[in-house]
Amino acid sequence: MTSTDLQAVIAHMGAAARAAASQMAAAPTAAKNAALLALARRLREATDALRDANALDTDAALKAGLAAPLVDRLRLTDKIIETVAQGCEQIAAMPDPVGEIVNLRIRPSGIRVGQMRVPLGVFGMIYESRPNVTIEAASLAIKSGNAAILRGGSEAIHSNLALWELVQAALVEAGLPPDAVQLVQTTDRAAVGYLIASPEAVDVIIPRGGKGLIERISRDAKVPVIKHLDGNCHVYVDASAELELAVRVTDNAKTQKYSPCNAAESLLVHRAIAPAFLPKIGALFAAKGVEMRGDAAALVMLQALPSAKLAPATEQDWAEEYLAPIISIRIVDGLDAAVAHINRYGSHHTDAILTETHSNAMRFLREVDSASVMVNASTRFADGYEYGLGAEIGISTDKFHARGPVGIEGLTSMKWVVMGHGEIRA
Numbered sequence: 001m002t003s004t005d006l007q008a009v010i011a012h013m014g015a016a017a018r019a020a021a022s023q024m025a026a027a028p029t030a031a032k033n034a035a036l037l038a039l040a041r042r043l044r045e046a047t048d049a050l051r052d053a054n055a056l057d058t059d060a061a062l063k064a065g066l067a068a069p070l071v072d073r074l075r076l077t078d079k080i081i082e083t084v085a086q087g088c089e090q091i092a093a094m095p096d097p098v099g100e101i102v103n104l105r106i107r108p109s110g111i112r113v114g115q116m117r118v119p120l121g122v123f124g125m126i127y128e129s130r131p132n133v134t135i136e137a138a139s140l141a142i143k144s145g146n147a148a149i150l151r152g153g154s155e156a157i158h159s160n161l162a163l164w165e166l167v168q169a170a171l172v173e174a175g176l177p178p179d180a181v182q183l184v185q186t187t188d189r190a191a192v193g194y195l196i197a198s199p200e201a202v203d204v205i206i207p208r209g210g211k212g213l214i215e216r217i218s219r220d221a222k223v224p225v226i227k228h229l230d231g232n233c234h235v236y237v238d239a240s241a242e243l244e245l246a247v248r249v250t251d252n253a254k255t256q257k258y259s260p261c262n263a264a265e266s267l268l269v270h271r272a273i274a275p276a277f278l279p280k281i282g283a284l285f286a287a288k289g290v291e292m293r294g295d296a297a298a299l300v301m302l303q304a305l306p307s308a309k310l311a312p313a314t315e316q317d318w319a320e321e322y323l324a325p326i327i328s329i330r331i332v333d334g335l336d337a338a339v340a341h342i343n344r345y346g347s348h349h350t351d352a353i354l355t356e357t358h359s360n361a362m363r364f365l366r367e368v369d370s371a372s373v374m375v376n377a378s379t380r381f382a383d384g385y386e387y388g389l390g391a392e393i394g395i396s397t398d399k400f401h402a403r404g405p406v407g408i409e410g411l412t413s414m415k416w417v418v419m420g421h422g423e424i425r426a
Contacts (some may be wrong), residue, residue, distance in 0.1 A: 006188060006190055006194060009186075009191075010201065011194075011198070011200075014200060014202065015201075016182065017147040017148070017201065017202070018122060018201070019179065020147040021121050023177050024119065024141075025121075029096040029098075031175055031176055032142050032176070033092040033143075035171050035173070035174035035176055036089070036091055036139055036142055039135070039170035040089045042169060043084060043135065043163075043166060044082070047078060049162060050076055051076065053158045054074075054075065054159045057074055057157065061155050064155075069258060070128075070129055070259075073259055074129050074155060074156055080132050083132070083385065087136065087139060088139045090388075090391075091140065091142075091143045091408065092143070094408065097117045098119060098145045099118075102414075109423050110421065111418050111423050112420070115414040115415065116414065117414055118413060118415055119145035120203050120204055122146065122202045123148055123202060123204045123206055123393075124148070124195050124201070124202040124204070124206070124223075125148055125149070125205075126151045126195070126205065126206070126208070126209070126213070127151075127152055127208040127209055128208070129155060131160050134152060134163040134183070137181075138150070138164075139391055140391055140392075140393050140407060141180065142171070146411055147180045148182070149182050149184065150181065150182065151183075151184040151195060153209070164183040168181070192217075196217055196220055197221070198222070199223045204224045204225070205221050206225070206226045207225065207227055207394075208393075211229050215229065226398065227397075227398065228348075228397035230261075230347035231260070232345065232346050232347040233352075234264065234267070235249070235254075235264045235266075235379065236270075236332075236353045236364070237269045237270060237354050238356075239271075239334070240355050240357045241277070241354040241355050241356065242354075242356055245354065245376060246273075247277065247284065249354055249377065249378050250267060250281050250354070251284050251285075253378040253379045254327055255285070258324055258325055259323050261323075261349060262350050262395075263380065264327065265326075265328065266328045266329075266330070267327055267330070268330050268332050268342070270331075270333075270338075271332065274298070274331050278298060279301060279304075282305050282308060283305055286305050286306070286307050287307075289325055291311065291325060291326045292326075293314075293326065294312070294329040295312075295329070295331060298329040298330065298331050299312065302329075313329070318330070318341070318345040319347075338364075339367045339368055343367075346370060348369055348370045349371060349372070349382070349395065350371065350374065350379045351373055352377060352379050353374070361375040370397075371397050371404035372404050372405070383405060387405050391407065392405040393407070393411060394406050396410070401413060
């Protein structure tokens with residue numbers, strides 16, 4: 001396909017998406033919910049076929065020598081299929097935000113002024129590896145009354161095509177326009193360039209993938225971008241932390257899964273609890289093959305552990321997103337030092353404090369400048385499904401209307417509405 005042909009394809013998809021967006025914005029809640037429930041049913045019915053399509057992608061990735069965390073993100077297991085099916089059902093059961101009027105106030109003139117929630121219009125979703133994103137993006141687009149143009153990674157093309165066909169069938173079954181969710185079917189990377197430079201086609205771009213992809217989209221896009229660049233998430237173990245809770249939560253935050261952006265990459269430990277805590281968590285990390293890159297004080301407390309992988313932490317380690325069995329460890333003198341470290345080196349994604357001191361917990365919530373801040377819970381909970389959003393389109397570390405996991409409401413905006421009884425301005 002020539003560049004001219006490819007540009008024409010993207011333009012055609014954009015025009016079709018605009019037309020579909022108008023219909024989706026006016027679609028009744030019942031029709032949107034019917035599409036979501038049909039999609040959940042079709043996902044379960046097609047589990048075997050989806051597994052076969054995904055095998056084509058994972059086999060090719062392994063032969064190409066793709067890194068293990070990337071292959072892990074590519075897998076479409078029965079559990080993942082069931083999770084996204086449940087996500088569709090959860091979204092269907094949620095209230096429809098479109099058309100909701102809030103903050104209605106009567107002004108001295110007699111007019112009533114409020115805000116109505118409306119769809120953004122058309123969003124472009126550019127993502128790597130994870131094929132489940134196809135369903136998460138489609139289901140959120142449907143419920144929020146938007147249209148979407150999806151462009152998944154070339155490494156997941158067979159999986160994404162199989163999933164998208166189910167989305168199309170569910171839309172048609174519910175009487176909604178099939179062009180409400182379109183998939184860019186070429187693996188030509190030039191398609192991304194045309195899509196992100198087409199304000200006539202899309203209202204917002206949402207990249208979901210590696211730092212290189214997101215930096216490129218942010219630099220070259222001619223439409224707004226909802227994004228996060230890194231997931232350097234921290235766990236801070238305060239002096240008053242309950243020891244067994246701290247060990248259990250820290251272990252889960254780091255090792256439950258290494259590849260997600262909400263996995264802990266940095267561990268900060270109060271000096272008072274470090275002698276009791278570090279050998280316990282260090283033993284767990286050592287048993288799981290996690291490399292620990294610590295400051296001098298932390299390494300002294302960890303060096304007696306058999307088979308532990310230890311290394312001195314560099315300045316770069318404090319800001320690193322490993323996406324691998326590696327964690328940086330630093331001993332700090334207290335809450336002030338922990339907050340300062342997180343706000344300096346963190347990525348404003350997700351950070352947690354483990355403490356039994358209420359005032360410290362509240363200070364941490366207020367002062368840590370991140371999209372999700374947690375008390376006595378694993379950073380792995382920073383996820384749209386776990387937050388009750390049904391699914392997430394991504395996680396935003398920006399500070400405009402969408403921040404943290406972006407669900408249905410993050411795909412809408414507010415417009416002012418005024419209702420009167422013939423009032424005129426004096």
